[in-house]
Amino acid sequence: MEVEMKIRGLMMDPVTNMPIVILKDINGNAILPIWVGVYEANAIALEIEKVSTQRPMTHDLIKTVLLGLDTGVRKVVVNELKDDVFYAVIWLEREGKLISIDSRPSDALAIALRLDCPIFVEDVVLNNSKMASALSEKVTSDELRRWLENLNDEDLGRYKM
Numbered sequence: 155m156e157v158e159m160k161i162r163g164l165m166m167d168p169v170t171n172m173p174i175v176i177l178k179d180i181n182g183n184a185i186l187p188i189w190v191g192v193y194e195a196n197a198i199a200l201e202i203e204k205v206s207t208q209r210p211m212t213h214d215l216i217k218t219v220l221l222g223l224d225t226g227v228r229k230v231v232v233n234e235l236k237d238d239v240f241y242a243v244i245w246l247e248r249e250g251k252l253i254s255i256d257s258r259p260s261d262a263l264a265i266a267l268r269l270d271c272p273i274f275v276e277d278v279v280l281n282n283s284k285m286a287s288a289l290s291e292k293v294t295s296d297e298l299r300r301w302l303e304n305l306n307d308e309d310l311g312r313y314k315m
Contacts, residue, residue, distance in 0.1 A: 157179055157280060158181070158273070177275060188259050197212070198260065216268075227266065229273070231273075235283055240259045241259070
């Protein structure tokens with residue numbers, strides 16, 4: 155089953171200094187942090203802030219190509235968590251046909267923002283993410299998990315949604 159999520163914010167992991175995209179369940183309190191690369195975080199931040207660039211960035215180019223081919227993005231789904239790596243699928247629709255495209259979650263999220271399409275996470279991913287956090291033996295991971303669960307609007311800074 156898929157759970158609809160929204161991008162709640164973008165922040166830096168205080169332990170690893172890597173960007174984190176925070177997804178939050180629209181109908182509940184489930185939160186899914188996804189660590190992303192700096193460039194991918196920048197692409198997401200540019201769209202959150204509605205900053206236009208002089209030349210099209212990669213995700214803007216993808217949006218233009220899809221629209222030019224009369225192809226819509228029905229949804230993006232974070233569908234798997236394997237060996238601490240998240241996987242996603244972008245569901246395209248063209249001429250009545252659904253096409254699934256394998257994607258990194260960061261790229262799928264950047265495209266979802268640009269095309270204003272829904273974001274989903276498979277409930278098995280949410281459950282596995284919780285189990286991975288619960289089984290973690292590292293103190294820093296437990297502290298980070300508790301810290302993420304207790305975030306409020308002020309903590310999310312200028313990238314809150």
